[in-house]
Amino acid sequence: MLITQETLLDEFERLRSSSLSHATCKASIFVACADVDALCAAKCLSLTFKHDLIPHRICPVAGFSDAGNAYSSLDDDIVNVIFIGFGALVDLPEYFNINSRLQRYHYIIDGRRPWHLNNIDSEFVRCIDLNPELSLIEPARHAWSALKDVPDVSDSDTDSDTDFDDDFASSQDEDTDTESENDEDNPDRKHRRAKRKVRRVRTKYEDEINSYHFMDTYIVASTSSQVYGLLSELGRTSNSYLWLAVVGTTALDDIAPAAVQEAMPVFKDEVARLNSEIQQHLNAADNQALTLDTDFRLFLLRHWSLYNALIHSKYVCTRLHLWRQSGRSRVKRLLAHMGISIISAKENWVHTDMELKKTLADRFRKVSANYDIESIIVEGIFRKFGFRGKISARDAVDAIAALLESGRPHSLADSRSLPTPQSSATSSPDHGAKVATDRDKMYVEHFWAGWDSVDDINLLKYGVEKAQILEEAVLRTGAAIMESKTIRELRVGYLVAVRDSPDQNMFLNPIAIMRLAQWISHAVANLRKPRPMILAILDKATDTYMAVGLPSPVGMSGVDDEDEEDLNQKNAFRIGFQEAAERTEARYRIDGFESATIQIRRQDFSTFMEALVDFQYSRS
Amino acid sequence: MLGDNATKLMQEAKRTISLEKLPPYNKDVVNAVCREIRVLDAQTSDVFTDLAARNTDPATDRTAACALFVLRLSLLRNKRCLLAYQRLRATRIEDLAWAGLEPSDTLAEGLAGEEDEYLRHYSDVIAEYKGSWTNVDLGGSLEPPNDLFIDVRVVQDAGDVQTEYGVLTLTKNSQFYVRQSDVERLIQQGILQRI
Numbered sequence: 001m002l003i004t005q006e007t008l009l010d011e012f013e014r015l016r017s018s019s020l021s022h023a024t025c026k027a028s029i030f031v032a033c034a035d036v037d038a039l040c041a042a043k044c045l046s047l048t049f050k051h052d053l054i055p056h057r058i059c060p061v062a063g064f065s066d067a068g069n070a071y072s073s074l075d076d077d078i079v080n081v082i083f084i085g086f087g088a089l090v091d092l093p094e095y096f097n098i099n100s101r102l103q104r105y106h107y108i109i110d111g112r113r114p115w116h117l118n119n120i121d122s123e124f125v126r127c128i129d130l131n132p133e134l135s136l137i138e139p140a141r142h143a144w145s146a147l148k149d150v151p152d153v154s155d156s157d158t159d160s161d162t163d164f165d166d167d168f169a170s171s172q173d174e175d176t177d178t179e180s181e182n183d184e185d186n187p188d189r190k191h192r193r194a195k196r197k198v199r200r201v202r203t204k205y206e207d208e209i210n211s212y213h214f215m216d217t218y219i220v221a222s223t224s225s226q227v228y229g230l231l232s233e234l235g236r237t238s239n240s241y242l243w244l245a246v247v248g249t250t251a252l253d254d255i256a257p258a259a260v261q262e263a264m265p266v267f268k269d270e271v272a273r274l275n276s277e278i279q280q281h282l283n284a285a286d287n288q289a290l291t292l293d294t295d296f297r298l299f300l301l302r303h304w305s306l307y308n309a310l311i312h313s314k315y316v317c318t319r320l321h322l323w324r325q326s327g328r329s330r331v332k333r334l335l336a337h338m339g340i341s342i343i344s345a346k347e348n349w350v351h352t353d354m355e356l357k358k359t360l361a362d363r364f365r366k367v368s369a370n371y372d373i374e375s376i377i378v379e380g381i382f383r384k385f386g387f388r389g390k391i392s393a394r395d396a397v398d399a400i401a402a403l404l405e406s407g408r409p410h411s412l413a414d415s416r417s418l419p420t421p422q423s424s425a426t427s428s429p430d431h432g433a434k435v436a437t438d439r440d441k442m443y444v445e446h447f448w449a450g451w452d453s454v455d456d457i458n459l460l461k462y463g464v465e466k467a468q469i470l471e472e473a474v475l476r477t478g479a480a481i482m483e484s485k486t487i488r489e490l491r492v493g494y495l496v497a498v499r500d501s502p503d504q505n506m507f508l509n510p511i512a513i514m515r516l517a518q519w520i521s522h523a524v525a526n527l528r529k530p531r532p533m534i535l536a537i538l539d540k541a542t543d544t545y546m547a548v549g550l551p552s553p554v555g556m557s558g559v560d561d562e563d564e565e566d567l568n569q570k571n572a573f574r575i576g577f578q579e580a581a582e583r584t585e586a587r588y589r590i591d592g593f594e595s596a597t598i599q600i601r602r603q604d605f606s607t608f609m610e611a612l613v614d615f616q617y618s619r620s
Numbered sequence: 621m622l623g624d625n626a627t628k629l630m631q632e633a634k635r636t637i638s639l640e641k642l643p644p645y646n647k648d649v650v651n652a653v654c655r656e657i658r659v660l661d662a663q664t665s666d667v668f669t670d671l672a673a674r675n676t677d678p679a680t681d682r683t684a685a686c687a688l689f690v691l692r693l694s695l696l697r698n699k700r701c702l703l704a705y706q707r708l709r710a711t712r713i714e715d716l717a718w719a720g721l722e723p724s725d726t727l728a729e730g731l732a733g734e735e736d737e738y739l740r741h742y743s744d745v746i747a748e749y750k751g752s753w754t755n756v757d758l759g760g761s762l763e764p765p766n767d768l769f770i771d772v773r774v775v776q777d778a779g780d781v782q783t784e785y786g787v788l789t790l791t792k793n794s795q796f797y798v799r800q801s802d803v804e805r806l807i808q809q810g811i812l813q814r815i
Contacts, residue, residue: 050769075787
């Protein structure tokens with residue numbers, strides 16, 4: 001069932017009243033754990049539940065198999081399950097075996113589209129979509145429900161109405177089967193004609209459904225902005241909710257710029273509404289106000305030096321080709337143009353000249369046109385932590401993401417050392433699975449570090465330190481890839497395969513690989529034509545490739561001259577990866593919630609890529 | 621020197637306050653202090669008999685008055701120290717009894733025979749007292765809770781746990797927001813960690 005803006009309040013009331021009872025715990029929230037946006041949304045929702053004194057459980061999950069295990073171990077008391085950050089694309093009723101026995105309701109808060117129609121159709125699944133694209137959904141949904149009424153012409157009508165994938169795949173076989181059977185058993189031509197007609201209707205509906213389901217994947221809105229939407233319907237907005245929503249939405253800046261640009265003006269209005277002018281400038285220990293201020297597309301500027309922030313900024317670095325030797329001199333030239341000496345640029349931001357800090361925006365404005373970095377100045381949202389300083393939403397995202405990657409500090413001794421994934425030489429199939437589940441457990445543990453850091457400035461500052469180390473690795477690895485000319489151009493886009501890089505183990509997690517992929521994708525797009533890209537990194541511990549597909553980057557030619565539609569990045573690789581993996585009978589694992597990621601065995605990788613190219617080419 | 625043994629006892633008592641477990645009963649020192657008290661008492665009587673023999677009023681004989689004064693004070697101090705030592709151990713034993721400890725428990729290892737008996741009797745008294753109020757948990761925490769509901773994080777897998785009103789499935793690394801009274805025991809056992 002689809003829950004829109006109008007029915008949202010009633011639905012929350014239902015959820016509230018059914019979860020509030022004497023029983024210990026009746027609501028469970030499942031969160032995708034390697035996802036800053038989902039984390040913020042879950043925290044927001046959890047705060048809302050606390051406000052209403054609803055006992056609940058928060059269960060971070062690393063992937064679909066993890067979620068399946070956690071779901072099956074739920075006790076029967078749980079009557080409401082909320083999935084945050086995953087679930088829209090897959091057939092949840094089928095996957096979790098949802099039926100009417102428990103009278104359990106499932107809510108999906110996920111920004112990814114298209115919906116799986118079975119989710120919308122199921123009575124016990126509530127899909128939260130505040131601005132549903134009904135023109136797309138309605139015909140497909142109509143076809144879905146109509147298809148159920150059409151009798152199945154084949155003899156094997158077991159579960160054919162729920163599992164349409166199988167149905168569709170085997171439809172060719174059915175054709176021949178039933179034809180021959182008909183000739184033997186039912187010579188009646190009228191009957192046969194009727195059957196043929198039914199089959200035609202079925203095909204029509206199936207085509208309709210497939211055209212919706214096999215659409216390219218895209219993100220319409222951040223999950224945290226959807227939860228914030230619920231809060232504003234309830235009239236419960238406050239600074240802490242708003243901050244979470246802002247951070248969660250900012251996290252999608254790279255992968256869904258359209259969704260971010262749609263939500264940000266609303267948030268900026270909210271900041272002005274909830275924080276008075278006086279409060280924004282008040283210097284007090286408990287002042288946690290949000291403020292609007294000039295921000296730059298520089299990496300952790302306020303916690304690093306200007307020079308480092310420049311070269312580690314994806315935006316500046318890829319535009320000025322800073323990974324090259326010549327790029328370094330270009331930075332120096334840029335700084336000279338801005339009238340900043342190298343020495344003061346390399347000074348830690350805290351110790352940088354106040355005069356320079358105040359005039360930085362003006363200095364950038366003067367030279368940005370010459371260097372094609374016009375949109376370096378943006379309006380950012382900051383949060384104050386009393387006397388402990390303030391942090392911008394962008395920096396908070398990077399810090400939280402770094403904590404999700406590498407966890408909380410263990411002791412003073414290893415606080416600056418890098419995360420070390422297991423590097424064992426044995427490679428039996430069991431070993432691979434074990435490494436994978438160990439990793440899943442690790443991500444879940446790291447989730448809580450990120451969770452706690454949202455309102456703990458000290459942990460956040462530790463995250464900032466981690467983020468610097470990780471970003472240095474991105475620059476190092478990205479530069480090595482760009483220089484080594486290992487980028488292959490395929491018919492469907494670029495392919496980058498990383499086999500021997502000193503840091504490659506650091507990128508074997510969903511957040512880090514995405515960050516590296518985004519960096520390379522932007523760097524390539526600034527040199528050549530923007531196209532989709534696949535990044536594959538070899539995981540030596542399991543002898544598999546972890547691959548991620550990205551749509552071609554947008555916003556490369558300035559921001560002003562683009563319309564909304566253009567910014568909606570649609571990822572074609574979700575369906576492509578699945579199809580290609582099935583066609584080649586490769587051993588693979590699609591477990592993460594990120595729609596276009598796959599783990600595939602090293603031996604199968606080249607055949608997989610061939611199949612992928614063929615499939616993608618035939619679609620376009 | 622006079623009072624040294626009692627000081628030793630006090631130092632041990634002071635140390636005991638910060639210890640998890642009661643140290644063994646220090647019989648030797650306690651006996652030494654008792655002996656000292658008896659010696660002091662004997663010396664006091666000696667002074668009195670001496671005074672009586674000389675038939676002088678202690679108020680006029682300042683030397684005797686001073687001796688009596690010092691002896692008396694030392695005696696009282698020794699007694700006070702003994703009682704304090706004993707009292708500290710008794711309160712600890714009572715706490716043990718309230719926590720539902722058996723005399724066989726490791727925490728009760730250092731008890732002397734009499735203390736063991738005290739623990740047993742005290743436990744009986746508590747049981748009897750609790751028995752008349754079956755619907756109230758008299759052994760529960762005396763701290764009034766700040767919040768009705770609290771955040772707890774699961775530190776170790778514990779499977780399904782039955783609470784007053786339902787079941788909790790405790791799998792590692794999930795977080796609950798539940799009624800404090802339901803999970804208090806689990807926090808004490810170290811399965812849950814309060815956030």
